[in-house]
Amino acid sequence: MTSRPPAYSKFRDVQAELDLSGAAIFRDADGVESLIIRNPYSITYIHSYAEDSPFFLGLAEGRLRGSKCRKPKCGFVYGTPRSHCMVCGAPTEWIDLPTRGRVHSWTTCHFGSEAFLKETPYNLALVEFDRVGSLLLVRLKDCVESDLYVGMPVEARFDPNPKYSITDVWFVPAR
Amino acid sequence: MVTGGVTKFAKAHPAMDFRLMVKRAYDYALKGIPGLTADRIDGSRISYFSDHFSRQLKAASMVQDYLGLNPKGSVRIEWGGATGGECFQAAYEAVASGRMDVCLAAGYETMSRVPTWKGNEFIALASDTNFDFPLGGFYTGYYALMVVRHIYEYLRLGKFGHVTDEREAQRLAIAEGSRIMSKVSVKNHLNALHNPYAQYPKRLTVDDVLRSEMISYPLTREQICTMSDGAAVAVLCTEQRAKEFTDRPVRVTGVGCGTDTMRLADRPFGKVPLMPHEKAKDYEELRYPGVHSFRAGRAAGLEAYRMAGISNPNTELDFIELHDAYASSEIQTYEDLGLCKYGEGYDFVERGDPFLSGIDYGFPTPQAGAIPVNPSGGLIACGHPVGATGLMQGVFAFWQLQGTVPKHFGDPALQLDRPRRGAIHSHAGTGSSVTVSILERGFR
Numbered sequence: 340m341t342s343r344p345p346a347y348s349k350f351r352d353v354q355a356e357l358d359l360s361g362a363a364i365f366r367d368a369d370g371v372e373s374l375i376i377r378n379p380y381s382i383t384y385i386h387s388y389a390e391d392s393p394f395f396l397g398l399a400e401g402r403l404r405g406s407k408c409r410k411p412k413c414g415f416v417y418g419t420p421r422s423h424c425m426v427c428g429a430p431t432e433w434i435d436l437p438t439r440g441r442v443h444s445w446t447t448c449h450f451g452s453e454a455f456l457k458e459t460p461y462n463l464a465l466v467e468f469d470r471v472g473s474l475l476l477v478r479l480k481d482c483v484e485s486d487l488y489v490g491m492p493v494e495a496r497f498d499p500n501p502k503y504s505i506t507d508v509w510f511v512p513a514r
Numbered sequence: 515m516v517t518g519g520v521t522k523f524a525k526a527h528p529a530m531d532f533r534l535m536v537k538r539a540y541d542y543a544l545k546g547i548p549g550l551t552a553d554r555i556d557g558s559r560i561s562y563f564s565d566h567f568s569r570q571l572k573a574a575s576m577v578q579d580y581l582g583l584n585p586k587g588s589v590r591i592e593w594g595g596a597t598g599g600e601c602f603q604a605a606y607e608a609v610a611s612g613r614m615d616v617c618l619a620a621g622y623e624t625m626s627r628v629p630t631w632k633g634n635e636f637i638a639l640a641s642d643t644n645f646d647f648p649l650g651g652f653y654t655g656y657y658a659l660m661v662v663r664h665i666y667e668y669l670r671l672g673k674f675g676h677v678t679d680e681r682e683a684q685r686l687a688i689a690e691g692s693r694i695m696s697k698v699s700v701k702n703h704l705n706a707l708h709n710p711y712a713q714y715p716k717r718l719t720v721d722d723v724l725r726s727e728m729i730s731y732p733l734t735r736e737q738i739c740t741m742s743d744g745a746a747v748a749v750l751c752t753e754q755r756a757k758e759f760t761d762r763p764v765r766v767t768g769v770g771c772g773t774d775t776m777r778l779a780d781r782p783f784g785k786v787p788l789m790p791h792e793k794a795k796d797y798e799e800l801r802y803p804g805v806h807s808f809r810a811g812r813a814a815g816l817e818a819y820r821m822a823g824i825s826n827p828n829t830e831l832d833f834i835e836l837h838d839a840y841a842s843s844e845i846q847t848y849e850d851l852g853l854c855k856y857g858e859g860y861d862f863v864e865r866g867d868p869f870l871s872g873i874d875y876g877f878p879t880p881q882a883g884a885i886p887v888n889p890s891g892g893l894i895a896c897g898h899p900v901g902a903t904g905l906m907q908g909v910f911a912f913w914q915l916q917g918t919v920p921k922h923f924g925d926p927a928l929q930l931d932r933p934r935r936g937a938i939h940s941h942a943g944t945g946s947s948v949t950v951s952i953l954e955r956g957f958r
């Protein structure tokens with residue numbers, strides 16, 4: 340008994356066959372045959388937010404937290420928190436960020452990674468806050484591409500059913 | 515550098531796995547030099563970006579093995595999008611340190627083994643997975659954020675500074691920036707018509723580029739490089755060995771590497787590290803790098819130029835192979851590398867400086883030939899098999915300096931007139947690491 344999977348000269352057809360039966364032969368323009376199989380792979384990580392944990396726990400309580408360098412001479416304020424200061428190396432403390440800011444830059448994604456394709460189109464924005472030295476990357480909702488501009492005032496919204504992800508906060512045009 | 519080889523970059527090479535692709539490029543390189551056989555090679559540096567793409571860990575060992583180079587020394591190099599450029603410098607360091615007389619730099623990527631949007635996901639995992647990836651993890655989105663701010667800084671506040679309606683001014687600036695970016699895309703695709711190794715050579719108009727599918731506003735499909743399968747190798751050796759192997763060697767006279775924060779949100783707003791030909795007062799108002807410029811590229815350029823004794827790259831380099839993953843980042847990088855001042859990147863394109871003379875791009879390029887950027891077609895047209903890309907640039911630059919482009923491409927159109935010195939530029943992440951290497955003709 341011999342068994343050969345079906346052969347195709349179009350790679351597209353190979354992919355369709357893999358979804359169907361799990362194996363196919365690709366025959367190229369020179370007649371060279373390659374055996375191609377479907378090889379799935381999935382994994383669930385035990386991911387710790389570790390020193391970033393208070394930020395994500397804060398989102399679940401409707402708090403937007405940044406961090407501030409503890410060294411008085413430095414005192415750098417981070418819009419995306421870090422537990423140690425990148426300017427001077429000192430530890431930082433947690434602070435509450437303003438929930439209102441301005442769009443520093445923006446885009447509308449019409450495609451995305453596989454995991455996010457079904458959510459397209461979505462807006463991304465880097466948000467700047469008064470008296471804060473760095474930015475925060477967020478989704479921008481309740482607005483479309485033609486509404487967006489650099490400098491636009493925006494404010495935070497929080498997911499009442501937190502998923503413990505950065506997506507628990509998003510921004511909308513400020514009222 | 516004494517020889518190099520590249521496989522044709524393609525959407526998929528199903529009949530070759532990564533070992534055979536590297537072997538093809540390696541055989542091509544060795545074929546060029548009769549005296550250079552495997553026993554003359556002291557060891558290797560092998561680069562690929564992601565274990566995810568082939569689901570084979572320690573794949574560089576399998577390359578070493580397949581080439582028959584065991585038990586010589588070897589190490590795998592990975593540094594995101596700059597993997598190939600970093601591999602080139604690792605081989606340089608192996609020789610410069612005296613550890614090896616002859617070192618092989620080999621790189622590859624097989625990105626066709628996963629669907630395109632899954633591949634985008636793997637690439638996006640090279641962004642902070644706590645704060646950035648879960649928002650939509652998509653590199654084109656990150657580059658769109660950067661170019662929107664670049665356009666704001668330099669076109670909205672520049673050419674369109676007189677427009678009083680803020681939103682109108684920003685729309686006009688983005689339209690202008692997009693039009694100029696499209697010229698870069700036209701250039702690179704058109705140059706590649708004469709490069710048989712390129713994946714996407716084609717003749718396009720500015721309108722074709724603007725009207726191609728919107729991927730992440732304002733970046734369209736034709737302004738973005740694609741995923742590829744491909745391999746490239748370069749052989750580096752001491753000056754003594756180089757003279758034994760060839761009468762047309764190329765000398766590596768400068769290497770530089772720079773870094774920046776992984777997250778765009780963390781980029782500082784400080785002062786510009788100046789090139790010798792710039793003055794502090796040129797940038798009094800500029801908050802740098804923010805998200806509009808690549809401080810890592812500036813740092814890499816400064817280090818490489820200092821080592822090579824270059825004080826004004828615009829006049830002292832004859833060409834650059836530049837990491838144009840996006841048409842936008844090519845323009846941003848002109849400024850980082852000091853080819854023009856910050857803010858002048860769009861004018862630099864409009865004047866035609868980075869275009870080749872003797873090619874009709876369908877619009878005026880009055881200063882064409884001033885400093886050709888990506889004469890090979892760059893990543894946008896050649897493809898971007900990550901671990902091979904920086905080495906591909908090294909090979910194309912090597913052939914330019916040797917004057918052997920007509921022989922290797924089977925077409926003389928892209929050969930520059932006796933170039934003396936060129937640069938290769940390799941770039942990772944959102945600019946989180948960048949390498950610049952300077953190559954010079956090593957013969958009379």
Ligand SMILES: [Zn+2]
Pocket residue numbers: 408409410413414415424425426427428429
């Ligand atoms: Zn500090």
